[in-house]
Amino acid sequence: xxxxxxxxxxxxxxxxxxxxxxxxxxxxxxxxxxxxxxxxxxxxxxxxxxxxxxxxxxxxxxxxxxxxxxxxxxxxxxxxxxxxxxxxxxxxxxxxxxxxxxxxxxxxxxxxxxxxxxxxxxxxxxxxxxxxxxxxxxxxxxxxxxxxxxxxxxxxxxxxxxxxxxxxxxxxxxxxxxxxxxxxxxxxxxxxxxxxxxxxxxxxxxxxxxxxxxxxxxxxxxxxxxxxxxxxxxxxxxxxxxxxxxxxxxxxxxxxxxxxxxxxxxxxxxxxxxxxxxxxxxxxxxxxxxxxxxxxxxxxxxxxxxxxxxxxxxxxxxxxxxxxxxxxxxxxxxxxxxxxxxxxx
Ligand code: AQP
Numbered sequence: 331x332x333x334x335x336x337x338x339x340x341x342x343x344x345x346x347x348x349x350x351x352x353x354x355x356x357x358x359x360x361x362x363x364x365x366x367x368x369x370x371x372x373x374x375x376x377x378x379x380x381x382x383x384x385x386x387x388x389x390x391x392x393x394x395x396x397x398x399x400x401x402x403x404x405x406x407x408x409x410x411x412x413x414x415x416x417x418x419x420x421x422x423x424x425x426x427x428x429x430x431x432x433x434x435x436x437x438x439x440x441x442x443x444x445x446x447x448x449x450x451x452x453x454x455x456x457x458x459x460x461x462x463x464x465x466x467x468x469x470x471x472x473x474x475x476x477x478x479x480x481x482x483x484x485x486x487x488x489x490x491x492x493x494x495x496x497x498x499x500x501x502x503x504x505x506x507x508x509x510x511x512x513x514x515x516x517x518x519x520x521x522x523x524x525x526x527x528x529x530x531x532x533x534x535x536x537x538x539x540x541x542x543x544x545x546x547x548x549x550x551x552x553x554x555x556x557x558x559x560x561x562x563x564x565x566x567x568x569x570x571x572x573x574x575x576x577x578x579x580x581x582x583x584x585x586x587x588x589x590x591x592x593x594x595x596x597x598x599x600x601x602x603x604x605x606x607x608x609x610x611x612x613x614x615x616x617x618x619x620x621x622x623x624x625x626x627x628x629x630x631x632x633x634x635x636x637x638x639x640x641x642x643x644x645x646x647x648x649x650x651x652x653x654x655x656x657x658x659x660x661x662x663x664x665x666x667x668x669x670x671x672x673x674x675x
Pocket of ligand 1: 348349350351352353356358359360361362363485486487488489490525526527528536537538539540541
């Protein structure tokens with residue numbers, strides 16, 4: 331039997347994940363992230379879920395829209411099943427330890443690491459000279475978000491795996507440079523179907539809240555008719571559905587719709603195809619639309635009800651921030667001490 335300890339054996343299991351309030355919530359955010367947040371909360375582990383508004387402003391945000399979207403995101407979390415008494419829900423900007431550690435990590439991370447991030451390449455594109463410095467440094471702040479609370483698990487969609495790996499590199503370099511074992515090595519939690527939901531208009535692009543085409547995504551606030559219409563118009567190919575997952579290779583749009591069905595129904599892709607293999611899209615799309623409406627309508631109705639009382643949402647977020655600070659502040663005190671600084675009392 332190996333006597334080697336697991337890398338995080340000395341750390342309490344703790345879950346952290348964030349979503350940017352940079353637009354309305356999409357089905358991608360729900361299936362790739364929020365639905366998994368709820369599963370984790372129910373396991374009885376300490377869970378912190380954050381509206382990462384400091385990340386959102388790496389791209390210009392209208393202040394009134396940012397305020398509204400932050401509350402809408404919090405309402406989405408709660409409506410989807412996160413209980414603020416169990417999970418800490420808060421705004422990144424309200425717990426200043428995030429940016430304090432973010433700066434220290436800017437000094438630990440290397441420019442080359444940031445330049446290799448696919449999200450940077452996708453978002454900055456050919457306009458890198460004009461992109462904000464914050465967009466380039468975003469992964470160092472994300473590492474700080476995770477490590478400022480010593481999180482050991484990070485439920486995210488497939489697209490964020492590279493950022494969690496970078497977080498481990500930053501933790502390892504900090505530990506090495508300061509000859510300590512202070513930071514854990516967080517693990518990305520990417521499980522089940524629909525960890526990468528693609529655009530309804532282009533199966534090679536991820537579904538995104540900032541895509542200029544509203545038809546490319548299902549918003550959590552879309553009504554039943556809009557959801558049905560978007561699914562009816564979703565790009566597909568002319569063939570019938572195959573009877574196993576192998577038959578979806580080279581059919582990105584078909585794979586995406588089956589993946590979405592599997593994610594919503596909590597089934598595997600093969601289980602879905604055992605039921606619908608051989609059907610044409612004319613028959614499958616209405617089934618998918620009915621399922622999406624059945625799963626999403628209760629959430630959007632509850633979000634609408636919660637949004638009627640923005641002051642209550644703000645109170646919930648402030649209470650969450652106070653609890654998160656109780657975890658982050660002593661960690662930052664120790665980071666300052668390791669680095670050779672003193673935090674103000
Ligand atoms: N299409 C997706 N499929 C699966 N998971 C997804 N996530 C986002 N889109 C998909 C997951 O949602 C969490 C929060 O992501 P984010 O809002 O912080 O940033 P993002 O990944 O950049 O999401 P968007 O919608 O594309 O935002 P914009 O358009 O502002 O950049 C993450 O766990 C992510 O994996």
